[in-house]
Amino acid sequence: xxxxxxxxxxxxxxxxEDVTLDCVYETRDTTYYLFWYKQPPSGELVFLIRRNSFDxxxxxxxxxxxxxxxxxxxxxxxxxxxxxVDSAVYFCxxxxxxxxxxxxxxxxxxxxxxxxx
Amino acid sequence: xxxxxxxxxHQVTQMGQEVILRCVPIxxxxxxxxxRQILGQKVEFLVSFYNNEISEKSEIFDDQFSVxxxxxxxxxxKIRSTKLEDSAMYFCASTRDRGHYEQYFGPGTRLTVT
Numbered sequence: 001x002x003x004x005x006x007x008x009x010x011x012x013x014x015x016x017e018d019v020t021l022d023c024v025y026e027t028r029d030t031t032y033y034l035f036w037y038k039q040p041p042s043g044e045l046v047f048l049i050r051r052n053s054f055d056x057x058x059x060x061x062x063x064x065x066x067x068x069x070x071x072x073x074x075x076x077x078x079x080x081x082x083x084x085v086d087s088a089v090y091f092c093x094x095x096x097x098x099x100x101x102x103x104x105x106x107x108x109x110x111x112x113x114x115x116x117x
Numbered sequence: 118x119x120x121x122x123x124x125x126x127h128q129v130t131q132m133g134q135e136v137i138l139r140c141v142p143i144x145x146x147x148x149x150x151x152x153r154q155i156l157g158q159k160v161e162f163l164v165s166f167y168n169n170e171i172s173e174k175s176e177i178f179d180d181q182f183s184v185x186x187x188x189x190x191x192x193x194x195k196i197r198s199t200k201l202e203d204s205a206m207y208f209c210a211s212t213r214d215r216g217h218y219e220q221y222f223g224p225g226t227r228l229t230v231t
Contacts, residue, residue: 047220050219105150
């Protein structure tokens with residue numbers, strides 16, 4: 001069965017601190033995609049990154065970085081030098097890509113990040 | 118940059134009434150989805166649509182729900198007889214190719230059932 005777990009419900013940090021958001025997933029497919037989305041207070045879902053199961057290279061984009069480890073089924077997200085504008089709910093999601101899959105996203109519960117000035 | 122649009126942004130309806138939520142996906146996309154997010158909870162998959170038919174639906178998507186792509190551009194979600202528990206944010210999403218590309222989400226329609 002497919003499942004995404006974000007064990008951290010809420011995280012509060014002070015501006016300029018680094019913060020890591022955890023994501024653990026379960027799937028039986030060997031081919032799958034992992035995503036992170038940001039949901040600011042305005043409510044829209046903003047795409048941050050997509051990763052396929054064959055690419056375990058870590059990725060860095062500005063202050064954002066992602067650590068994908070198949071051995072632990074984890075896809076963690078780190079924000080370096082956090083800013084108040086990073087305050088949002090962050091969702092990790094999984095999409096299985098095997099035969100018959102429709103590309104639907106299975107979301108985790110989300111982690112609410114509050115960055116205080 | 119192309120984007121998914123949804124109307125209305127907020128809909129208030131009485132229990133038992135029918136509502137239609139509208140979405141205009143990105144024009145060259147082939148796969149379409151509806152998701153629901155009850156306030157403060159996670160985003161949940163409702164239904165996927167490809168080649169003018171439902172390709173998958175969740176257990177939430179019961180007989181009260183239906184989807185349609187009536188004119189090749191709009192993608193609608195109809196709830197026949199709304200219940201209080203249907204109150205949620207409904208997101209439409211589209212993608213060119215399932216899984217290989219990001220799903221582009223619309224801004225959502227907040228449905229309030231009173």
